[in-house]
Amino acid sequence: MVELSTLLIHADDKNNRVTDVAPPINVTTTFRYEEQDLIPIIEREDMSFLDERPVYSREGHPNGTRLETLFSEYLGGHAVIYSSGLSAYFAAIMSFNPKRIFMSQNYHGCIAIAEMFQRNGMVKKYTLDEIEQYAEKGDIVHLESPVNPFGTSYDIEAFAKRAHAKGALLLVDGTFAPPPLQNVWDFGADIVMHSATKYFGGHSDLLGGVLVVKDKKRQELLKEDRINLGTNIANLESYLLLRSLRTFEMRIMKQSENVTKIVKYLDENKGKYGKVLRDITHSSLQKEDFVKKQLKGGYNPVFSITLNTVEQCKSFASQLKYFQHATSLGGVESLVEWRALSDPHIDQTLVRVSVGCESADDLIKDLASALQNLQDEAN
């Protein structure tokens, strides 16, 4: 078995078309037909010829194909790449066509998509507590673990068992802890999605999403739908994402190491900031046995804190030197977000922290000084 770090750099070597060491950026939307390819589309068995002979970039383009080769190997299944995490999720629901979706705490955009399908009478939405009562064959249980914005973990294996007992499929959004941190197939997932915008991209400069399924036929169907939904990843973004993936493992391991130190510091020093810091949530603070088993490669680099007042949340970000106040996560640069600004379903005093690749000590000093200032103000 080739190790993950080697796959990130070499899995797509087989898609080399030219002698360039770095994959060229292809900006063309249309590709010349060649004489040996003059086969009417009606005579084609499927659309897989597009991987070798691109025709139009909405259907497929060279760096999109490279990404699918790489992700299929890296994520252990049949991968389909999309223009964003949400277009990957939309494609999954469209293709698997469940009558019911079971979801509770999830990324707000995924909830909104399930609600659109519900609005159009195609799906009924239930909570994770209602699986035993309502789930039937072909339904989807949608679990996000670790979950946004808390950074805590659900017991994936337990949900897989509950879904499978009813004939339902378990879709896991693994955005918060991609391999090598966590491999969700080990715990019974049937479908995996990642927003590649976050850790895989890692530089806050591209949107992308990836869906991974277990059988090749399903991958083909998804790619055919994607042609007509117009949700393929863009040309330039596909190049940026390939470039990012080469260093992905180094980045996420550093981020994971950093978060573990930072959360430990905050947890041990909570008492010092008693007038500011109300609570900290993160997988590393969970006591259940399954958490370490699932996150066997390291903890997810996002956690959340709740502060005592909304006023403190507003001023917290402005006191930080290295954490920028912005939404999103997964980049090499650390961010905080007063989550009320973008999530309609959230505690108004929650601040999400996305830990980047800076020095953990500098990040701890930064957070400690901002908390101390707020503590002093509250006295």
Ligand SMILES: *Cc1c(COP(=O)(O)O)cnc(C)c1O
């Ligand atoms: C960001 C995110 C998404 C959506 O991904 P986009 O690339 O922004 O469309 C879905 N799930 C989770 C957990 C996310 O963090």
